[in-house]
Amino acid sequence: MDLRQLKYFVKIVEQRSMSRASVELHVAQSALSSQIASLETRLRQKLLIRRSTGVVPTEAGQALYKHAVAILRQVERATHDVERSGGEPSGPASLGLPVVVEDLLALDLFVAARARLPQVTLHLSEGMSYLLKEMVLQGRLDMTVTYQFEPSPGIVEHPLFTEMIYLVSPAKSGVKPHKEMSLAQAVQYPLVLSSPQTAMRRVVQAGLAAANLTVTALAEIDSLKTLVDVVEQGHAHTVLPASALQRQLKTDGGDSLVLTPLDISRNVVLCTSEHLPLGVAGTAVYELLEDVVRKALKERRWLGIGPSTGSPSG
Template sequence: MDMRQLKYFLKVADVGGISKASIQLNVTQSAVSAQIASLEDELGSTLFLRRSRGVEITDAGRILYRHARTILRQSEIAREEVAHSEGVPSGTVSLGLPSAMAEMVGMAMIRACAERLPLVRLRIVEGVSSLLVDFMSSGRLDISILFVGQAPAGLKAMPVLEEELFYVCSPRSAYATAGKTAITLADAVQTPLVMPEVGNSMRRIVDAACAKAGIGIEPVAELDSLILLKACVAQDVASTFLPWSVVSKEEAAGDVHVMRVKTPAFSRPLSICTSSQGARGIATDVVTVLLRTVIIDLVKGGAWQGVTLSS
């Protein structure tokens, strides 16, 4: 196996087709096909099943995918550290951010990296937590913020904070016009609610709190979209439960009314996660430390409210 074979293999696996891979790699389809065929011959295994609309990776291909990601990443780390052997952090670091905080944390990290780590190229990927876990496990991300207290398999977790959920309603609602700043969970679930789908980290917190209190909850709709959740609130269709970080701009603009929920255990853990397997470059380590510093600064500076820092 050589690096070119692995690079071509990963690209085909990522895009799901030889034609698409050849375009992104800027080589001919025959060149990509030849490298894949050579790799399959060398390993004695079929890596892809050819379909009418592309390719489907096999179980053997999935095993190789995990190793290939690690091999190429370690090669990249070695080149970067040798090229900058004086110890100045450099190279590319991939950071995964949940959509709920991508703008706030992402912008702060971009500024901090530009100021403190000028030779580090930060690549930020926004996505839902389940996607970020998959990307971390496959080696496509070096670091990710995840809503977990304990690390998923193959990852290490550094707990950073607990993020509280709030009841978010229309500024035209009776609670808002009365100037209410807090609400019981029992009262909140009596109002029309839109919620993320079951399995979402926010939904798990709400469902667990309702179950503990013996309260039933029947949302009028399940929406896998923060934009739609906030739109339903702003247009007085329904209320919801969200972290303050998601609705800070809307609250400041007067588009929503935010209330604390008077119930225990109404927060979700947030951790910085890295791989527990394979080598990590100097750049990844320093960006991990910087990310924690940036988050703490956001909280202590008041830019991120409704959270409690981990001890």
């Protein structure tokens, strides 16, 4: 396939308009249409549908779009690395961070990147862990921090750390601090939990399945702030990982929350694509993130968080 045709196709899909893509690319609309027609003939598939609301990809077009974005990104990365070979790392590098882990890692990584990789433009993307992993597979992100749950085809996982999971209770509930509580005991309390597709909920469901238990949540809330607010105001309990509770852990739970470690934990990993190699900038950020984690673990700055087997160590 012609790289120029892929570039045109991607721009049309993203702009949802042939005319807007024409303006962005500084290419006549008739030339764009001709190139897309040639691409459709080459692939023997209809790729775009023109509607009154705009241009949308067909199912075949959606499949091509994912590959085209990855291909163009790899070509751009390869060109940049060859042109800048021998110099210090430079150019863009992107990292996905799930909402819960962002507060733990983002600021330290940003500061370290400014000091040690001044020529690298770091892009941090926040989102749900499964969506971030999909973006890595599509080549839209270089790497993402996520949670080890089950193998994902095309994804390589590098262990970063293991974190404890806590029952988070309102102080007014009368729950007394425990050294540890079983998940079976925790689900006896009225719970608000995140939705089933989130990594935290999947950890809870796996623990329940292992114990042949079920739970009915009072509500499903994906917002971390709202979950904590609901608990602080005494409406329910919830289950959260150590990464989401560093402020509370460092103040012994404060006056509004009681934190009880559960008999479950989860592994946090750094994911890259098996098929799309990192460029120089991406590799430098990957190694820098390992150093940031290694330093935090060595200094024991994160409570309830420790090394994973095979994770960076001091």
